[in-house]
Amino acid sequence: MSISKVLINWYNQNKRDLPWRETNNPYIIWVSEIILQQTRVNQGISYFYRFIEQYPDIKSLASDPIDNILRLWQGLGYYSRARNMYQTANTIVNEYNGLFPKEYSEIIKLKGIGEYTAAAIASFCFNEPVAVIDGNVHRFISRFYGINDPIASSKGKFIFKKLANEIIDNLNPGIHNQAIMEFGALICTPKNPQCSNCPLNEECYAFINNQVSELPIKKKKNKISKRYFNYLHITYNDKTFIEKRVDNDIWNSLYQLPLIETNVKSTLKELEDQPLWFNLFEKTNIKIIHVSELIKHQLSHQQLHTRFYRIEIDNPNNYIQSNYISVNHSDIHQYGIPKLIDNYFANSLY
Numbered sequence: 612m613s614i615s616k617v618l619i620n621w622y623n624q625n626k627r628d629l630p631w632r633e634t635n636n637p638y639i640i641w642v643s644e645i646i647l648q649q650t651r652v653n654q655g656i657s658y659f660y661r662f663i664e665q666y667p668d669i670k671s672l673a674s675d676p677i678d679n680i681l682r683l684w685q686g687l688g689y690y691s692r693a694r695n696m697y698q699t700a701n702t703i704v705n706e707y708n709g710l711f712p713k714e715y716s717e718i719i720k721l722k723g724i725g726e727y728t729a730a731a732i733a734s735f736c737f738n739e740p741v742a743v744i745d746g747n748v749h750r751f752i753s754r755f756y757g758i759n760d761p762i763a764s765s766k767g768k769f770i771f772k773k774l775a776n777e778i779i780d781n782l783n784p785g786i787h788n789q790a791i792m793e794f795g796a797l798i799c800t801p802k803n804p805q806c807s808n809c810p811l812n813e814e815c816y817a818f819i820n821n822q823v824s825e826l827p828i829k830k831k832k833n834k835i836s837k838r839y840f841n842y843l844h845i846t847y848n849d850k851t852f853i854e855k856r857v858d859n860d861i862w863n864s865l866y867q868l869p870l871i872e873t874n875v876k877s878t879l880k881e882l883e884d885q886p887l888w889f890n891l892f893e894k895t896n897i898k899i900i901h902v903s904e905l906i907k908h909q910l911s912h913q914q915l916h917t918r919f920y921r922i923e924i925d926n927p928n929n930y931i932q933s934n935y936i937s938v939n940h941s942d943i944h945q946y947g948i949p950k951l952i953d954n955y956f957a958n959s960l961y
């Protein structure tokens with residue numbers, strides 16, 4: 612029996628019941644794949660339902676303001692993915708008459724859709740025989756064939772792609788792709804794979820040669836940079852002040868409190884010497900109500916060390932009025948804000 616046949620048989624008996632498995636609608640598959648790129652399946656399901664309820668089709672996504680989409684995306688991180696989805700939804704509505712293109716070569720041209728997602732949509736929805744290679748597929752192939760090149764290398768990428776496309780079932784590429792991914796997720800797992808129950812263990816290189824824990828070869832970890840954020844939660848009566856992030860940086864287009872970023876951990880005294888502090892509080896009486904602990908917040912390539920300063924003012928000066936948006940505290944969640952600030956509000960007494 613071919614490898615694909617074994618995987619598909621296993622899949623038909625063991626697959627998890629997931630909402631996006633009930634359809635071959637490319638819009639639904641696209642949304643689920645983008646959500647799953649940034650969260651585990653169990654957490655992703657609730658986001659998926661919320662997203663599909665709000666935006667049941669591509670036209671509803673394309674026609675809503677981006678701020679609403681970012682707000683819904685809150686907590687998933689990687690906000691650029693939500694922005695790319697919005698752009699792609701508009702491209703499909705305007706240039707493809709609202710219909711997803713059917714071929715891999717066209718799908719991959721869309722903003723934010725890479726090789727993996729394009730292969731998933733083309734094979735699941737349109738039965739095009741193009742292999743998906745996610746972490747699960749990579750791990751299975753590396754172990755089964757004994758490939759010790761890292762997938763991040765150009766040689767590794769070439770080999771994994773070639774093998775994945777060689778074993779695909781040309782008549783059932785969509786099921787094959789789902790089967791191999793599910794197999795990697797449930798049987799050929801990163802830790803403690805179920806080799807003794809694996810229907811392919813007699814042919815598996817890593818199992819036969821006792822190399823399961825050595826494969827796949829891990830890529831070098833990216834260097835994590837540290838940043839120091841000092842957020843000023845400035846309140847005036849029931850108002851607080853926020854701004855939109857616009858730089859080409861994390862959280863682009865989300866809203867935040869006035870921020871003083873420093874190169875190292877800073878004291879209140881040191882912040883008071885910063886030009887922004889002077890601008891915000893010139894000709895204003897201030898009262899420091901609360902200073903938070905230093906909070907460590909991990910992003911993919913950055914570690915944010917953040918402190919929140921709750922500061923009451925007796926009148927907002929011209930600078931604050933012209934550079935920040937004044938919002939009622941109860942309305943703050945109408946704005947898309949990063950999880951870090953959302954957590955602060957959830958835990959702070961206003």
Ligand code: SF4
Pocket residue numbers: 751754755798799800804805806807809810811812815816817818823
């Ligand atoms: S025998 Fe173990 S390592 Fe090999 S494919 Fe099966 S689960 Fe993966």
